Amino acid sequence: GENVEQHPSTLSVQEGDSAVIKCTYSDSASNYFPWYKQELGKRPQLIIDIRSNVGEKKDQRIAVTLNKTAKHFSLHITETQPEDSAVYFCAASIRGSYIPTFGRGTSLIVHP
Amino acid sequence: GAGVSQTPSNKVTEKGKYVELRCDPISGHTALYWYRQSLGQGPEFLIYFQGTGAADDSGLPNDRFFAVRPEGSVSTLKIQRTERGDSAVYLCASSFAGTSGSPGTQYFGPGTRLTVL
Numbered sequence: 291g292e293n294v295e296q297h298p299s300t301l302s303v304q305e306g307d308s309a310v311i312k313c314t315y316s317d318s319a320s321n322y323f324p325w326y327k328q329e330l331g332k333r334p335q336l337i338i339d340i341r342s343n344v345g346e347k348k349d350q351r352i353a354v355t356l357n358k359t360a361k362h363f364s365l366h367i368t369e370t371q372p373e374d375s376a377v378y379f380c381a382a383s384i385r386g387s388y389i390p391t392f393g394r395g396t397s398l399i400v401h402p
Numbered sequence: 403g404a405g406v407s408q409t410p411s412n413k414v415t416e417k418g419k420y421v422e423l424r425c426d427p428i429s430g431h432t433a434l435y436w437y438r439q440s441l442g443q444g445p446e447f448l449i450y451f452q453g454t455g456a457a458d459d460s461g462l463p464n465d466r467f468f469a470v471r472p473e474g475s476v477s478t479l480k481i482q483r484t485e486r487g488d489s490a491v492y493l494c495a496s497s498f499a500g501t502s503g504s505p506g507t508q509y510f511g512p513g514t515r516l517t518v519l
Contacts, residue, residue: 296444321502321503321504322504322505324507324508326510332512333406333493333510333511333512333513334445334493334510335510336507336508336509339507341502341504379444379445381444383504383505385502385503385504386503387458387503388433388450388452388457388458388500388503388504388505389435389447389450389458389461389505390447390505390508391447392444392445392446393444394442394443394444395442395443395444
């Protein structure tokens, strides 16, 4: 099955700085990579996703990049704001399985 | 429209008891997933339904866990002879059927926090 590693486990930045969270996956057949944001005590919410036929996707301050050769993908948040503080999870899904495997999460803290 | 709902929000039970957790998916979503999330961890897959049938139950930890979705909408996760190690937040998610071998966008419910004493 798929194995997803996520780093760092905790990331602390100043408001306005950029934040980058990285994930690696093990199965080259994975073709779908979503990112979720989970605020304390709340449900995970999809913030962006990317499929294996593109290398980068951007939505306002959030972008995701995918390197299929190296089997890693990253979440980039620019101009961070205190409300970006949350736990972020990456996930990868093997083609045909319909089951995403999640990373262990990164706790992002944005200091005002 | 209404999102995914789960009941109860909290459940405290004693070791050895039976519990049922309910999930109401978004109307029209054919795919339904159950996950378990422990503190400091990502969601751990338990079971996936496509319509009424369990398409993949490989994540269920043992035969004490069972889930049903008899009419292709509401789903119930059932845990028999609960153990302290079953304590976690149980999340449900629903989506439209996936395409090209990938899952559809999953929308999560608020979860049920299960505590086994």
